[in-house]
Amino acid sequence: xxxxxxxxxxxxxxxxxxxxxxxxxxxxxxxxxxxxxxxxxxxxxxxxxxxxxxxxxxxxxxxxxxxxxxxxxxxxxxxxxxxxxxxxxxxxxxxxxxxxxxxxxxxxxxxxxxxxxxxxxxxxxxxxxxxxxxxxxxxxxxxxxxxxxxxxxxxxxxxxxxxxxxxxxxxxx
Numbered sequence: 001x002x003x004x005x006x007x008x009x010x011x012x013x014x015x016x017x018x019x020x021x022x023x024x025x026x027x028x029x030x031x032x033x034x035x036x037x038x039x040x041x042x043x044x045x046x047x048x049x050x051x052x053x054x055x056x057x058x059x060x061x062x063x064x065x066x067x068x069x070x071x072x073x074x075x076x077x078x079x080x081x082x083x084x085x086x087x088x089x090x091x092x093x094x095x096x097x098x099x100x101x102x103x104x105x106x107x108x109x110x111x112x113x114x115x116x117x118x119x120x121x122x123x124x125x126x127x128x129x130x131x132x133x134x135x136x137x138x139x140x141x142x143x144x145x146x147x148x149x150x151x152x153x154x155x156x157x158x159x160x161x162x163x164x165x166x167x168x169x170x171x172x173x
Contacts, residue, residue: 016064019083023080027039035076129168150162
């Protein structure tokens, strides 16, 4: 069985939520829940200044576009393409092209795989490249999201915290 991927559908401007609603109704009516998994209109929260007052509002990140997570086949293509308000899939000659993993991560739809590492706070490491190459230090903090460790180095006679990439260190055994 084919794997589900994310596709971008172009809609009439201002019809994004209506298209989303229509596709979701069609999924339910035609029992396509096992082929079309999610329909999304990406939103961001922004602060607007109106009449001297700040208000938080939801704004479409990509006006005129809807994201769909689905298994591409004749049925799903037909259902989406023939939904009122849809002008076509994004791709050359309106042939659907799925978004890449990197594009989905940038949009916040997929989380990066958990990175495993074999060191912890208090371990002694040696910096193997960069400005602090050959420096031995003790890990003070680990930031798995940025994939860095914090170490203290001697700079002008003072202990100074420095962030070093996971790829630039070697753990001493």
